[in-house]
Amino acid sequence: MGITSYDWGLIWDYRSELLHGLLTALEVSVVALVISVVAGLGLAMVRLGKAPFTWIAAIYINVFRGMPALVTVIWIYFGVSLVLGINFTVFQAGVIALSLLYSAFMAEIFRSALQAVPHGHREAGQALGMRDTRIFFSVVAPQAFKIALPNVGSMFIGMIKDTSTFTVIGLLEVVRVVQNVNAQTFQPFVLYTAAAAIYVLVAFAVDLLFRVGEGAFSTPPKGVVSKMLRGRKQRRIEALVAELA
C-alpha cells in the first residue's frame, strides 16, 4: 500500500463505530453539562456571597480552571479512585473530570451574568415587596440565563472536544475508535481527518442549537422557536385585552 493511496471508503465502512464513539462523547458531555451548569450556578452564588465561603469558591474555581482535562481524568481514574477505594467506570471518570473542570468555568460565566443584571431590577423587586428568593428566580436568574447562554454553548463545545483526551483511560470515544481502526487499517490521515471533521461538525451543530436557543429567549421574541414557545402566551394577553377594551 503506497503512501498516496488514501482509502476514504474506510469512513463509511466504520461509520457505526465512529458514530458510536461520537455518541459516547456526547453522552459524557451532556451529563457533565447538566451537572456543571447546576454546580456552576451554585458556585457563582457562593462566590458572590460572604466570606469565608466566597474564598473557598474562589480557590476551587482557580484550581480547576487551571487543570488540563487530560491530567484531571488520569487523576480521577487512577488516583482519586485508589484513595476513595471506588472503581470508577471510564464513563463515570470522564463525567466527573468534565464536571469538576467545567463547574469552575460555569461559575465564572454565571457570576458575570448575574452581575450584569442591573441592580435597579433587584431594587424594583424589593420595592414591590417581593422576597429575595422570588426576586432571584423570577427577575435576576432569567435575565442572567439569557446573558450566559452563548458562553454556556462555547463551554459545551469545549467539553465535547475535551472528551478526546479520555482515550487515555480507554473511553470508547471518537479518538479511541479511530486509534482502534487505525491499528487494523494503517490509514492515519484518512481516519484522523474524519475525527477532526466530526468535532468541527458537532461544534457547528451545537453553535447553531444555542443560537436558536438564544433567539427563543430574546425579547421581543425572534425566530420560529420563540414564536412557538410564546405565541400562546401572547395570544392569551391579547384576548384579555380585547375582552377588557
Next chain:
Amino acid sequence: MNTVNPAADPTPGAPVPAEKGVLIGDEERAEAAAAPAPAGRRARRDGAPAAQPGVATTGDTSQPVVRIRGLRKSFGDLEVLHGIDLDVHAGEHVVLFGPSGSGKSTVLRSINLLEEPNSGSVCVDGVEYGPGLPGEKGSGKPAKRGKPIELRRKVGMVFQQFNLFPHLTALENVALPLRSVKGMKADDANRKAAESLRQVGLLQRAAHYPGQLSGGQQQRVAIARALSQDPKVMLFDEPTSALDPELVGEVLRVMHELAEAGMTMVVVTHELGFAREIGDLNVFMDAGVVVETGSSELFDHPTDPRCQDFMRAVR
C-alpha cells in the same frame, strides 16, 4: 370620576384608541373622599402651628402615613443625611427638591428601606423601623422594628430608570408582583394588571416588552406596577429625568391624575411647574438637611439664601 386620558400615543404605527380608566378602586376612592379635601389641607398650613418644631409637615394633626424622625444615613464615613424629620399625611403630596447630591433620593429610599437608616426611625402606616433616636427611651437597643418587607408592601416606588423587568411583557411586569406578593392566582393577577395598565392608558400595549415601548410608556407601566399593589403612599424619584422632553408630559399627566384622585405621594422632581401644581408641602433640601419648607409660595418667595440661589439657578 377621575380619568386618565394620556396624550396621543407617541409610538408611530398602529394608532391606539384612547382608553378611559379609573385611577383608584372604589374602596380607595371612598377613603379619599372621607379625607379632608386637598384645598383645605393646603390652606391649613398658614396659621396652624407645626406639630413639632423642626418637623417638615403641613400641620395636619391626623396620624401621618409616613413619619420620619431623626433620620441619619452614612455611606462609609460620609454622613449624607444629618437628621431628617418629615410627616406625610393621607392624601398629601410632598415635593422634595434641591441641588443634586443633597440627599433627596436617600430620603425616599429610606422610606421603603432600600437604604438602612443609621439612626432615627421610619414609620409607614403604623409599621415602624429603625434604630430609633439617640437618647430615646430604651436607646442603645434597637427600637421596635417592623419587618422591612412588611413596610415595603405599603409603599410604591417609581424610579428614574423605570426598572421594568425586560424579559417580561408589560402585563407580566404588573402581574408578577401581584402573584408573588399578593398571592393572587394567575388569571386574577392578569386581570388586575390589565386594569392597572388601562389606568395609565396602556392596555393596548399589554403584550409589548419594555424594549418595544417608549421611555414615557415604560414609566407609565412602572407606575401601574407600583399602583396595582394598592400602596398607602407612592414615592417618585425624578420620574421624568430620564425621558426625552416630549415624553415628560404623558408621565406628569398620569401623576397629576393620581394626585387628583387623592393618592398620598412623595415626589422628587426638578419639574417645579408640576411641583407648584400638586405640592401641598414643598421641602427644599441641601447638603443632607431640610433647609426650608412651605406651600407653593415657597417657589415665589424663598427666604433661605440657599433656596433663593437654587431657585435663581433653575429659573
